[in-house]
Amino acid sequence: MLLSSLLIGLREGLEAALVVSILVAFLVKTDRRPALRWVWPGVGLAVVLSIAVGAVLTFTTAQLSFEQQELLGGSLSIVAVAFVTVMIFWMRKASRSIAAELRGKMDEALAVGPLAVFLLSFLAVGREGLETAVFFYATVQSAQGGTTQPLIGFAIGIAVAVIIAYLIYRGAVRFDLAKFFKITGVLLVFVAAGVLGYGLHDLQEAAFLPGLHNLAFDASNAIPETSWYGALLKGIFNYSQQTTVLQAVAWVAYVVIVLPLFLRRTSPKPALAGATKE
Numbered sequence: 214m215l216l217s218s219l220l221i222g223l224r225e226g227l228e229a230a231l232v233v234s235i236l237v238a239f240l241v242k243t244d245r246r247p248a249l250r251w252v253w254p255g256v257g258l259a260v261v262l263s264i265a266v267g268a269v270l271t272f273t274t275a276q277l278s279f280e281q282q283e284l285l286g287g288s289l290s291i292v293a294v295a296f297v298t299v300m301i302f303w304m305r306k307a308s309r310s311i312a313a314e315l316r317g318k319m320d321e322a323l324a325v326g327p328l329a330v331f332l333l334s335f336l337a338v339g340r341e342g343l344e345t346a347v348f349f350y351a352t353v354q355s356a357q358g359g360t361t362q363p364l365i366g367f368a369i370g371i372a373v374a375v376i377i378a379y380l381i382y383r384g385a386v387r388f389d390l391a392k393f394f395k396i397t398g399v400l401l402v403f404v405a406a407g408v409l410g411y412g413l414h415d416l417q418e419a420a421f422l423p424g425l426h427n428l429a430f431d432a433s434n435a436i437p438e439t440s441w442y443g444a445l446l447k448g449i450f451n452y453s454q455q456t457t458v459l460q461a462v463a464w465v466a467y468v469v470i471v472l473p474l475f476l477r478r479t480s481p482k483p484a485l486a487g488a489t490k491e
Contacts, residue, residue, distance in 0.1 A: 217404045217451070218352050218363040221297075221345065222370020224397045228304060229341040230378030231390070235315045236334060238382060251327045255334030263342025270350040283419035286351070290412025293351040294405045294467075296344040301398040301475060351408050398475055406467040407451025410460040417457060429461035 233256055240248050270289065274282050307314070315337070322329035345367070352363045381387070417425040433454045436443045446452035453460065 216366065216445075217407075218349070218366025219370040220366075220397060220400055220404060221348050221352070222367035223374050224370075224394075224401065225300075225341050225345040225348075226371035226374030227377060227393075228300075229338050230375050231381070232311075232315065232337045232341070233334075234378050234382040235312050236319055236337070239316045239319055245323065248323060248327070248330050251330040252334045255331040256338050259335045259337075259339035259342050262339060263346045266343060267346035267349045270346065271353055280419045283415045284421055287412045287415030287419060287421070289347060290351040290408050290415060293344075293348040294409045294412065296347055297401055297405045297408075298471060300344055301394075301401055304394050305398060305475065348408075351412065399472065402468060402472050402475060403450055405471075406464045409467055410453070410456070410464045411451045413459050413463050414453065414457060417459065422459065424457050424459045427458050429456050429458045431455050 233252075236252055237249065240246060240252070274285060277285065318333055319330070322333045349363065349367055352367075413422060414425075416422040431454065436446065436452070436454060438444060438447050438452070438454050443452065443454065
């Protein structure tokens with residue numbers, strides 16, 4: 214769980230941090246620093262809202278019955294998969310032009326007034342934050358056992374993302390962000406496939422879907438989840454030593470369909486590596 218959570222935190226955190234750095238760099242370099250006092254409250258509110266959503270989802274399900282918990286957890290896992298799928302495709306397309314788009318939107322917001330600047334900052338960061346909150350909940354559910362690994366992974370990933378974004382903003386480092394988002398996108402396809410399988414298993418346990426005892430395989434002896442390699446597979450890909458036919462079919466179908474579509478070439482556009490540069 215630590216590695217998959219770290220990957221999500223790094224990916225989502227870097228997207229959000231880059232958005233903030235682009236907006237800040239644009240205002241600083243166009244001599245509009247006074248508008249920053251409306252950017253930071255928007256960013257702060259988005260972060261608080263995201264944390265609140267994650268906390269509510271994570272800590273209020275204890276009041277539900279087992280079947281209700283499984284139904285909610287399975288449903289939100291599938292929602293999280295939908296979010297992360299849209300996110301990786303959107304970032305593949307937008308990574309090379311997001312800086313110009315954000316600058317244009319900020320220019321328009323400045324013309325409207327402070328409230329527009331506040332809303333732009335809030336919405337730009339809030340979208341990433343809500344995706345992260347839902348995925349965090351799904352990861353915590355799949356971890357089970359009260360482990361803190363998902364929280365630690367997310368925290369490390371987000372902290373590293375903020376550091377990288379700051380270094381890019383200061384011009385201390387430059388690297389191909391489009392390639393970074395492509396590599397992490399491929400890894401997230403497999404993470405999302407595991408979350409999808411786990412979510413469907415939750416729905417089976419809630420008796421919402423059939424086939425709970427119809428196993429595709431039982432690898433309890435060959436690759437037990439208690440072994441270090443089983444734990445590694447579970448932490449990254451949500452591996453389950455007892456996998457139902459529905460889980461297995463969904464995992465394979467998701468990867469076979471989504472991965473080739475994601476890797477399909479797109480027409481080249483100006484690179485994002487200089488996103489915070491004017």
